[in-house]
Amino acid sequence: MRERPTATEENKIIPIEQYGLRLMSMGFLLDDSAPAILRGPMVTRYTQQFLRQVEWGELDFLMLDLPPGTGDIQLTIVQTVALSGAIVVTTPQEVALIDARKAATMFEKVNVPVLGLVENMSYFVSPSDGKRYHIFGSGGGEREAKRLRVPLLGQVPIDIATRESGDRGMPIVGEDRKSPVATEFKRIAENLRKTLT
Amino acid sequence: MRERPTATEENKIIPIEQYGLRLMSMGFLLDDSAPAILRGPMVTRYTQQFLRQVEWGELDFLMLDLPPGTGDIQLTIVQTVALSGAIVVTTPQEVALIDARKAATMFEKVNVPVLGLVENMSYFVSPSDGKRYHIFGSGGGEREAKRLRVPLLGQVPIDIATRESGDRGMPIVGEDRKSPVATEFKRIAENLRKTLT
Structure with missing residues (x-):
């Protein structure tokens, strides 16, 4: 997305709408090369603002894509x-x-249930001969899901088409909805929808 | 590393020594499953402690491996x-x-010179036929290094042997010093040594 969000008269941020999703990101507010150099208290303030000061409207789900860490x-x-x-x-x-x-x-520790685990970069299918290479190991997601006693929601392979369409700003489910990754994404979404409704 | 660091009489942390490197990490102080749930001010305190309260001794270089972000x-x-x-x-x-x-x-912005750019996951060599797959695109590191006017220090492929030896706690340069990744790591290190001495 290259659009900049606008604001309502009450000074609430209007999220960018695309593909039936309402989106808000720190990246929408900054130039591509401008880092968000922020100490903890400012990070806290922005996080709260994104939850409270955005005109989300009626949503089925609100998904927060978090950076790694705790x-x-x-x-x-x-x-x-x-x-x-x-x-x-x-x-x-x-x-x-x-x-x-x-x-x-x-x-x-903070009483938020873990709905499940998604294994990303599960394998790479060599375009040469269709062989699966488990570059980052095999079975790790399944073992960990068992250990945590949560469902393994899906296994997403490393996929050139997914990366390419992502870099163009187009989700793979929009570009090639029958591709293996798109199918896996829909399976994960369906599993989650069932758990949450 | 599974060792726990000990402390000197003056209560300074003694880093773990392995492969000729002195190492210190938050992970050495916590259990494998224990998250470091820390707000900014505590993160700041630990970061300062790792710089000032560790008995680093005489070093050629001190490398800090930072999490993503600013x-x-x-x-x-x-x-x-x-x-x-x-x-x-x-x-x-x-x-x-x-x-x-x-x-x-x-x-x-904070007047720290950027010594160069390392491109990681540059390509994957299919073990089937030795063909290079540029899964995450091609030439990105080089273009960006030019734009930033800094050297491209090296290009590290996705490599199963490197991942496996890393998961065993053994750097690839120690396990197979003539492997393509080990050679690239040494080239990057040599480039940096020349710049810094």
């Missing part, structure tokens, strides 16, 4: 709104699973 | 110690380059 943003969110749950995204690699475990432990 | 950790470091320079690591993908640009802009 810091100010995560803490502010759980202390500002009641969350239906958290989704933990990880690669199958051991060092990534350690961080996934930490994220799950944090949400547990 | 927040408390980055700000605290530039305000606590004089840095010789920053190295920006990115994948060739457009959305990653945007963040790399922001990081470079931040270091510029």
Whole structure:
């Protein structure tokens, strides 16, 4: 998205609407090369503003895509709104699973249910011969989901078409809805919808 | 590393020594599943402690591996110690380059020279037929290095052996020093050594 959000007369931010989604991001407010150099208290203030000062209107779901870690943003969110749950995204690699475990432990501590785990970068299908390469290891997401006693919501392969359409600003489900990644995304979404409604 | 650091009589932390490197990490102080749930001021305090309260001794170089972003950790470091320079690591993908640009802009603003750019996940060599797949795009690192007028220090491919040895706690340069990734790491290190001495 390259659009800049506008504001209502009551000075609330109007989210950008695209593909049936209302979107808000720090990136919409800054130039491409301008870093958001912010200490914790300012991060907290922006996070609260994105929750309270955006004219979200009626929504089916509000999804928050968080940066990695267990810091100010995560803490502010759980202390500002009641969350239906958290989704933990990880690669199958051991060092990534350690961080996934930490994220799950944090949400547990603040009484936010972990709805499930999504394994990203699960494998790469070589266009040469269709063989699957488990670059970041195999079975890590499944093992960790069992350990955390949460569902493994899906396994998303590394996919050139998904990356390319993403870089063009077009989600793969819009560009090629029958592609393996699009199918997996829809499966994950469907699983979540069932859990949450 | 699974060791826990100990302390000197003056209550300074003794870093873990391995492969000729002295290492200190938040992870050494916590259990594998224990998240460091910290707001900004605490992050600042730990960052300062790692710089000032660790018995580093005589070092050739002190490298700080930072999390992504331009927040408390980055700000605290530039305000606590004089840095010789920053190295920006990115994948060739457009959305990653945007963040790399922001990081470079931040270091510029606080007068820390950017020593160069490292492109990670540059390509994947299919074990089927040795063909290179530029999963995250091609030439992104080079274009961005030119735009920022800094050297492109190296291009590191996605490599299963590197991931496997890393997960075992063994750097690829120790396990297979002639492998393509080990060779690239050594080239990057040599480039940096020349710049810094």
